């Protein structure tokens with residue numbers, strides 16, 4: 064019983080330390096269906112929303128020719144960069160992270176979903 068427990072704990076501790084696994088990218092690709100009405104990730108064409116190719120590490124409101132909301136432009140002027148932490152906050156609750164954003168999306172409630180989505184976005188960014 065004791066050995067079983069410590070093995071389980073070792074497994075749970077090691078799990079999140081690994082890099083994005085193929086199944087995370089796969090799951091992220093499926094989750095991207097919730098974004099795809101408004102965003103492209105694999106190409107640099109804008110839709111209702113700006114393209115997300117290379118978004119990780121990109122400054123906010125940086126896609127040329129996309130008409131961002133005043134709120135997003137203001138956040139960008141304040142230094143907002145889409146690093147892992149900022150993306151987690153924005154995707155969990157867009158209107159809390161950038162009040163006044165015109166992205167109409169309720170947010171992803173599970174951290175794991177956001178992790179998978181970011182693994183997918185990273186995998187398709189050139």
Ligand code: HEC
Pocket residue numbers: 095097098099100101102111112113115118122123124125126130131132133134135136145150153154163164165166167168171180
């Ligand atoms: C109903 C349309 C819609 C949906 C669905 C949507 N978005 Fe957006 N998204 C937008 C719009 C519009 C903007 C521009 C926001 C602004 O200017 O305030 C945006 C902005 C963003 C930005 C900031 C980009 C930048 O260049 O600064 C990210 C990141 C983003 N969306 C990710 C996502 C992800 C990931 C999903 C799915 C989980 C998603 N969005 C779902 C419309 C949408």
